[in-house]
Amino acid sequence: MNPVTRLRENPRRAAIAVGYAFVVLVASVVPTPPGSLTPMGPLGLVGLDKWVHAVGYAGLGFTVGAAVRARGRKEVVRAVVVVAAFGTGIELVQAVLPYRSFGVADVGANLLGAVVGGALWVAVAWVAEPRR
Template sequence: MQSIRHSLREWPGRTVPAIVYAGIVFAASVVNPPSGGQPAVGPLGLVGADKWVHAIAYAVLTVLLAYALWATTFRLLVVVAVVASVYGLGIELVQSALPFRTFDRLDAAANTLGVLVAGLVLWVVSWCLDESSGRWVARESR
């Protein structure tokens, strides 16, 4: 079984995209937002466009963290999901201390939803890949 420490030691360059992207997300989250920058309603008209942006941003972060840790086991994917969700909640808490930002439970929920959707997709993909060859396999033939 692979460990997080082994993954980070074996492929340290894999962490760079995740760290850079996490920094970009943080920077975008703490600057004064432009007024009228996003449409009020997102695709399908169900929720605001900003919630879609949150979900997509944290789905991307989840994929990059999974890549950094080469997370192919359910256990490591859970670790990745927890880290990404806690990061999103932490940013919301930082925003609560800023005069031009607020803590928004719906933003935190959108972050977590993006993390969970990406984690589920990654888990299904990792379940369908042969670990040694990286090829798709029929699970019932194993």
């Protein structure tokens, strides 16, 4: 069954995914106070903003996976690619906003988050699957 058909069969899940994507979009284009997310994040590896990107896109990857009820590897990869493309598109929009900026590291954090969210969806779907 194709993903669009699955979205039509699960309008509530689709609405949750679209709503979450809208929240991510709005949060990505509104002005932020200068220096609000520049401190180092957990583990001191990258800035807090990269963690916010990764966590936000993990949630989006999970909700999109759930909306299309991704089961197989190809379906999960498609969901992750859609979420990563959405994140890249938002970064391109930010490039033209005077109060935001484009960042390759942000794109990477979005992709990593989408992959983690897709993997979480697979784990939840596997656990919730009835055993025969």
